[in-house]
Structures are given as structure tokens and as C-alpha cells.
Amino acid sequence: MNPDLRKEREAATFNTELLTHILDGGSERTRRRREIESLVIGDPDFCHEDANFLSRSERYEAAVKKSALMIMKMREYGISDPDEIYYYKCIANGSHPEAIGLHFVMFLPTLKSLCTPAQMDKWLPLALSFQVIGTYAQTEMGHGTHIRALETTATFDPATQEFVLNSPTVSSIKWWPGGLGKTSNHAIVLAQLYTQGQCHGLHAFIVPIRAMGTHEPLPGVVVGDIGPKFGFDEIDNGFLKLENVRIPRENMLMKYAKVEPDGRYIKPPSDKLTYGTMVFIRSMVVGESAKAISKACTIAIRYSTVRRQSELRPGEPEPQILDYQTQQFKLLPLLATAYAFHFVGQYMRQTYLRITGDINLGDFSELPELHALSAGLKAFTTWVASAGIEVCRMSCGGHGYSHCSSLPGIYVNFTPTCTYEGENTVMMLQTARYLLKSYTQASAGQKVSGMVSYLNEMSQQRLQPQQVSARSTSVNLKDLSSLVEAYKIRASKLVELAAKSLQTELQLMKTKEDAWNHCSIDLVRASDAHCHFVIVKLFCSKLAEVEDTAVHSALYSLAHLYALHGVYQNTGDFLQAGLLTVPQLTQVTQQLKELLSQIRPNSVALVDAFDYRDEMLNSVLGRYDGNVYDNMFEWARKSPLNQTEVHNSFYKYLKPLQSKL
Numbered sequence: 001m002n003p004d005l006r007k008e009r010e011a012a013t014f015n016t017e018l019l020t021h022i023l024d025g026g027s028e029r030t031r032r033r034r035e036i037e038s039l040v041i042g043d044p045d046f047c048h049e050d051a052n053f054l055s056r057s058e059r060y061e062a063a064v065k066k067s068a069l070m071i072m073k074m075r076e077y078g079i080s081d082p083d084e085i086y087y088y089k090c091i092a093n094g095s096h097p098e099a100i101g102l103h104f105v106m107f108l109p110t111l112k113s114l115c116t117p118a119q120m121d122k123w124l125p126l127a128l129s130f131q132v133i134g135t136y137a138q139t140e141m142g143h144g145t146h147i148r149a150l151e152t153t154a155t156f157d158p159a160t161q162e163f164v165l166n167s168p169t170v171s172s173i174k175w176w177p178g179g180l181g182k183t184s185n186h187a188i189v190l191a192q193l194y195t196q197g198q199c200h201g202l203h204a205f206i207v208p209i210r211a212m213g214t215h216e217p218l219p220g221v222v223v224g225d226i227g228p229k230f231g232f233d234e235i236d237n238g239f240l241k242l243e244n245v246r247i248p249r250e251n252m253l254m255k256y257a258k259v260e261p262d263g264r265y266i267k268p269p270s271d272k273l274t275y276g277t278m279v280f281i282r283s284m285v286v287g288e289s290a291k292a293i294s295k296a297c298t299i300a301i302r303y304s305t306v307r308r309q310s311e312l313r314p315g316e317p318e319p320q321i322l323d324y325q326t327q328q329f330k331l332l333p334l335l336a337t338a339y340a341f342h343f344v345g346q347y348m349r350q351t352y353l354r355i356t357g358d359i360n361l362g363d364f365s366e367l368p369e370l371h372a373l374s375a376g377l378k379a380f381t382t383w384v385a386s387a388g389i390e391v392c393r394m395s396c397g398g399h400g401y402s403h404c405s406s407l408p409g410i411y412v413n414f415t416p417t418c419t420y421e422g423e424n425t426v427m428m429l430q431t432a433r434y435l436l437k438s439y440t441q442a443s444a445g446q447k448v449s450g451m452v453s454y455l456n457e458m459s460q461q462r463l464q465p466q467q468v469s470a471r472s473t474s475v476n477l478k479d480l481s482s483l484v485e486a487y488k489i490r491a492s493k494l495v496e497l498a499a500k501s502l503q504t505e506l507q508l509m510k511t512k513e514d515a516w517n518h519c520s521i522d523l524v525r526a527s528d529a530h531c532h533f534v535i536v537k538l539f540c541s542k543l544a545e546v547e548d549t550a551v552h553s554a555l556y557s558l559a560h561l562y563a564l565h566g567v568y569q570n571t572g573d574f575l576q577a578g579l580l581t582v583p584q585l586t587q588v589t590q591q592l593k594e595l596l597s598q599i600r601p602n603s604v605a606l607v608d609a610f611d612y613r614d615e616m617l618n619s620v621l622g623r624y625d626g627n628v629y630d631n632m633f634e635w636a637r638k639s640p641l642n643q644t645e646v647h648n649s650f651y652k653y654l655k656p657l658q659s660k661l
């Protein structure tokens with residue numbers, strides 16, 4: 001064990017294990033998670049070559065092999081609970097995406113949410129036994145965001161009781177679906193439904209694309225891989241062109257919308273139910289943001305205590321780089337963010353399960369809140385985490401740029417979350433739509449509920465003007481509950497500002513849509529402030545559940561840092577809302593510095609509490625034992641370029657060049 005890391009751990013003021021239990025949701029869950037993780041770590045079948053040294057094709061093959069192995073092993077161990085499957089996969093996949101991930105995260109959930117009982121009886125056993133391997137094919141070359149404009153058609157032919165699927169243009173070719181290129185034999189295809197000469201909008205269809213058994217593309221199906229990308233090397237994101245592909249009527253997912261044998265169309269209770277799987281993934285991605293940023297922080301913080309550089313005091317040994325205030329300022333707010341997102345991820349997951357439970361019972365009343373919250377929090381957390389991973393990488397200096405740190409891999413595999421499952425700006429605008437609707441309702445005296453209920457207070461204040469002395473004064477920077485209140489007021493002011501901006505634009509005789517576009521910066525800003533408030537509030541509420549005083553105190557400092565750092569980054573908003581005064585600005589920095597000093601001694605324990613095994617981080621810089629340099633040398637020696645002392649290119653190009661000049 002590196003002595004610096006040992007000292008850090010010995011100096012921690014709280015019991016790391018207790019905090020791990022809180023993160024997991026109880027000691028029993030920690031025990032079971034570790035038990036499952038050990039099944040992977042102790043398994044020689046999962047000891048494989050470092051993926052960094054493989055070609056893309058080799059990486060894809062290794063990932064498919066791993067997926068197949070995981071399925072077999074989980075069956076053998078009787079692991080079937082979704083959370084347990086998730087633990088197992090997290091350790092086996094590390095920071096890499098899973099080759100048949102789309103089958104699990106989108107194909108199966110779409111079947112579960114949109115199949116009739118009869119369809120479920122047919123497709124679920126096939127999908128669970130992997131006779132059917134599926135993907136989710138929605139995005140086309142021409143449209144990803146504006147899905148109402150998708151061009152793929154599914155036309156009902158009552159004579160044969162079939163739908164005929166077509167990609168009528170080049171831009172309508174399905175593009176991007178994961179696992180489509182080579183792995184899947186079926187796709188859930190989102191297409192415009194035509195029946196009795198009328199278009200009824202987007203609906204989901206199960207389309208066989210490859211023959212079961214031979215895996216050859218079926219007639220009329222043109223399918224393949226879209227080529228190398230920024231990351232996602234393990235995934236065969238694919239294209240799909242459909243040329244008069246016929247599927248039985250029963251292959252339209254008909255839990256809500258239906259086409260009768262005579263071609264009559266039966267409307268669903270809400271046309272947004274087709275979008276359910278996207279809401280599911282957005283809700284779950286919030287927790288993925290926490291995971292990505294907590295891994296990056298673990299690597300960067302452990303390395304920053306092992307790495308010694310430069311001179312702090314003349315004549316003294318080089319300090320640990322984490323002792324530089326600037327290094328703390330880069331990393332500790334991100335550590336606080338990781339904790340905040342973890343708790344928000346848990347909340348989002350519970351909220352998703354609760355509201356979809358109600359939806360399954362026919363109560364759709366909270367669907368708009370779920371959509372707005374999942375869209376906004378998905379965008380907010382993935383943006384912050386993505387930028388944060390880059391900060392972590394750069395905070396490791398040159399070694400952060402090496403794949404041995406794992407940070408480049410974490411970044412390239414995480415950053416597409418800002419784009420997929422709804423491009424982030426577009427998602428923020430969806431949240432804004434809900435905020436403005438809620439604002440209008442609250443302004444009209446109607447009560448709004450859920451996370452936007454603070455808008456009721458704003459309208460009450462307008463109806464009953466308060467005495468000057470009773471109005472909100474500036475924030476108390478040392479008090480977390482005062483900061484939560486400040487975030488709430490900031491959010492309500494920015495929602496109001498966006499609403500007024502929209503009204504102004506509307507008065508300029510623009511169309512509603514033009515007016516919306518002309519104030520969309522204000523709208524995104526309002527959504528951002530709303531999400532920020534939700535996160536600060538949820539982090540703060542979590543503290544009330546923590547009984548152990550030492551752990552509570554460590555978490556309180558983190559929550560305080562998270563909230564205060566947000567004020568520092570958005571001083572303009574807080575000044576504009578009258579929540580902060582100019583003289584307070586220096587206090588914000590002063591208070592931040594105090595918090596950095598308070599958290600610094602616990603920083604290693606705080607990342608240890610995430611409990612990532614080395615096998616999961618796969619980072620030389622982030623090793624638990626801190627033995628970075630020996631292992632970095634060993635890792636580099638494995639580079640394929642080092643397989644021979646003299647590389648082929650010397651004989652082919654350099655030697656002839658030397659002989660010519």
C-alpha cells in the first residue's frame with residue numbers, strides 16, 4: 001500500500017463502511033452487491049486481455065463473448081432480480097458498454113410496457129431465451145430529435161393481415177440503434193402507421209431482421225454497422241433500410257393503440273405512451289451520471305494523493321498534488337456532485353417505478369411530471385458529469401491522457417448520454433414547457449403539485465403583497481437550509497423571467513413557435529435552475545436520514561459545498577434575484593475555501609466509500625493500493641508496439657529512407 005494513501009485512510013473522521021451502506025441503501029444490500037461482484041472477480045472466464053490493446057472488431061467480439069458468458073453465468077447462479085443483474089453486469093463491463101445492452105435496456109422494457117398479454121406470451125419467452133435478440137430502432141439518418149417527422153412507414157394491408165414496412169428515402173434509413181449492425185435478429189421499429197389511407201403517427205412494431213438460426217439478413221432488409229465512433233467501440237450501432245418488409249398484424253405492439261383486422265384504428269389513452277421506454281432510460285441515466293462521475297473522482301482523487309509535484313514550501317518534500325488549493329477546487333466540488341447525483345439517481349428511480357406503477361393501473365395524471373423531471377435531470381446530470389470527467393482527466397496531468405488511467409474511456413463512453421435518449425438542450429426545453437405550463441396554472445390560482453409546487457408560493461406572494469421586512473433577504477451562506485431556499489427562489493424567478501420573456505416575444509406579433517425559439521435561452525436557463533434546486537433539495541433531505549454523527553457531518557460538508565459551489569458558478573442569477581449582495585461575493589469564496597479544507601482530509605475515504613473494486617475501475621492511476629508507477633511501467637510494456645524490439649516499419653520505410661538520403 002502506498003504510504004500516502006494509507007495515511008489518508010487512517011486520518012478519515014468517519015467510518016467508510018457505514019457510508020457505503022448508506023449509498024447502497026442498507027448493509028444487507030452492500031453485502032449482497034459484494035457477493036455478486038465476487039462472482040465475477042473470482043471467475044477466471046472474465047480475466048481477459050486489456051481492451052485498450054485490441055482492434056475495434058476484436059473489442060466487439062470480446063464484448064459479445066462477455067455478454068454470452070454473463071447470461072450463462074447468471075442463469076447458473078440464479079441471478080434474476082433486475083438490481084442484481086445490474087450489479088453483476090457493472091463489474092463485468094467496467095466502464096464499457098455491453099454488446100447486447102440494448103436488448104436488456106430497451107427491447108425488453110418496450111415489450112413489457114407495450115405488449116398485449118397475448119403478445120407478451122409470444123415474445124417474452126423468446127427474448128428471455130435469446131432466441132430473439134432485439135434492439136430499439138427509432139432514430140433515422142435525417143431525424144433523431146423530432147420523432148414526429150420520422151419517415152419509416154408501416155402500411156396495413158387488410159388483404160394479407162400484414163403491415164408493409166418501408167424506408168422511402170435515404171434520410172429515412174434507421175441509423176444509430178445499438179446492436180443493430182451485427183448482433184440483433186429483431187428490432188422494435190418506430191414507424192408512421194398508415195391504415196385505411198390515414199396516417200396515425202408513430203407506433204412500435206416488432207420486425208424480424210435476420211433469420212433465426214442462420215442470422216442472415218431477411219429479404220428486403222439492408223442492415224449493417226455504421227462504422228467507428230468517438231467511443232462505444234464494443235457496440236455495433238447500425239443502419240437499417242426496409243424495402244417492402246411484411247410483418248403480421250400481430251407484430252404491432254398493441255397494448256394501447258390497436259389496428260383491427262378490418263383496418264380500423266383504435267386510439268391509445270395517450271399518444272405519449274409510445275415514448276415510455278425513453279422515459280425509462282432517461283430516469284435511469286441520472287444514476288449512471290452519478291456512477292461515471294464517482295468513478296472519475298475516485299481515480300483522480302486517489303492519484304492526487306499519491307502524486308507529488310513541485311514545491312509548496314522551499315526545501316520541503318514535494319507535496320501531494322491534492323494539497324494545492326486549485327486541485328481541491330477542481331476535484332472536491334465534483335466529489336460533492338457525485339454524492340448529490342447518487343441520491344438524486346435513487347430518487348429518480350423510485351419516482352419512475354412509482355409513477356409507472358400508477359400508469360399500469362390506468363392513472364396517467366403524473367406522466368407529465370415524470371417526463372419533465374426525467375428529461376431535465378437526465379440533461380442536467382449528464383452535462384455536468386461529462387464536463388466533470390474531463391476535469392478529472394486533466395487534473396491527472398499527462399498520465400490522465402493515457403488509457404491506463406481509464407479516464408479517456410470513461411469520457412468517450414459516457415459523453416453520448418448528452419445526446420442519446422433525447423439531446424440535452426431539447427430535453428431542457430421539454431422541462432421548460434412543463435415549467436411554463438405550471439407557472440401559468442399557479443398564476444391563475446390553480447394549485448400545482450410535485451417538484452414545481454414552489455410556484456404556488458410565488459403566486460401567493462403576488463396576491464398578498466408582503467411587508468418589506470417579511471420579504472426574502474439575502475442568503476445565509478453558512479446555512480444549508482437557507483441555501484436550499486435561495487435555490488428555490490432563484491428557480492421561481494427564472495421561470496417567471498422566461499414566462500415574461502415569452503410574453504414579450506408574443507407581443508411582438510411573432511407566432512407562438514417563433515416566440516418560443518426567441519426566448520429558448522431563457523427557457524433552458526429556467527430548466528437548469530429548476531433541476532439545480534431539485535438536486536440541492538434532495539441532497540439536503542437525504543441528510544435527515546443519516547444517523548451516524550461522523551458520517552452526517554462529512555455528508556453535510558459535501559452538501560454544503562455542492563450548494564455553495566453552485567452559487568459561485570451562478571452568482572449572476574443569485575445577484576439578479578436579490579438573494580446575494582456584492583459584498584457577499586468574497587464571503588462565498590471564503591466559505592468555499594473553508595469547506596475545501598474541511599473536506600480535504602476525508603477525500604480518500606469519501607471516494608473509498610463508493611466501493612469500486614480495482615477490476616471495475618481498471619485504472620492504474622486509481623488503484624486502491626496506490627502503486628501507480630510500477631504498474632504504469634508494466635502496463636506500457638504490454639503495448640502491442642512493444643511486441644518486437646524493432647518495429648516492422650523501420651525495415652519498410654525508415655531504413656530505405658536512410659539509405660536514399
Ligand SMILES: CCCCCCCC/C=C\CCCCCCCCCCCCCCCC(=O)SCCNC(=O)CCNC(=O)[C@H](O)C(C)(C)COP(=O)(O)OP(=O)(O)OC[C@H]1O[C@@H](n2cnc3c(N)ncnc32)[C@H](O)[C@@H]1OP(=O)(O)O
Nearest residue numbers: 082086109138144145146147148272275284371420421422
Ligand atoms: C421495465 C421496467 C423495469 C424497471 C427495473 C428498474 C430497476 C433497474 C435496475 C437497473 C437498470 C439499469 C438500467 C440502466 C440504464 C442505463 C442506460 C445506459 C445505456 C443506454 C443505451 C441507450 C442508447 C440510446 C438509445 C436511444 O437514443 S433511443 C432514441 C432516443 N430518442 C429520443 O430520445 C428522441 C427525443 N425526442 C423526443 O422525445 C420527442 O420528439 C420530443 C422532443 C419530446 C418532442 O416530442 P413531440 O414532438 O411528440 O412532442 P411535443 O409536441 O414537443 O409535445 C407534445 C406533448 O407531449 C409531451 N411529451 C413529449 N414527450 C413525452 C414523453 N416521453 N412522455 C410524456 N409526455 C411527453 C410534451 O411535454 C407535450 O406536452 P404538453 O402538455 O406541453 O402538450
Ligand SMILES: Cc1cc2nc3c(=O)[nH]c(=O)nc-3n(C[C@H](O)[C@H](O)[C@H](O)COP(=O)(O)OP(=O)(O)OC[C@H]3O[C@@H](n4cnc5c(N)ncnc54)[C@H](O)[C@@H]3O)c2cc1C
Nearest residue numbers: 137138139143144145176177178416419420421422423425
Ligand atoms: C452512442 C449513441 C447511441 C445511440 N443509440 C440509439 C439507439 O439505440 N436507438 C435509436 O433509435 N437511436 C440511438 N441513438 C440516436 C440518438 O437517440 C439521437 O442521436 C439523439 O436523439 C439526438 O438526435 P439527433 O442526432 O437527430 O440530433 P439533432 O436533433 O440533429 O441535434 C443537433 C443539434 O440541434 C439542436 N436541436 C435540434 N432540435 C432542436 C430544438 N427543437 N430546439 C433547439 N435545438 C434543437 C440540438 O440541441 C443539437 O445541438 C444513439 C446515438 C448515439 C450517439
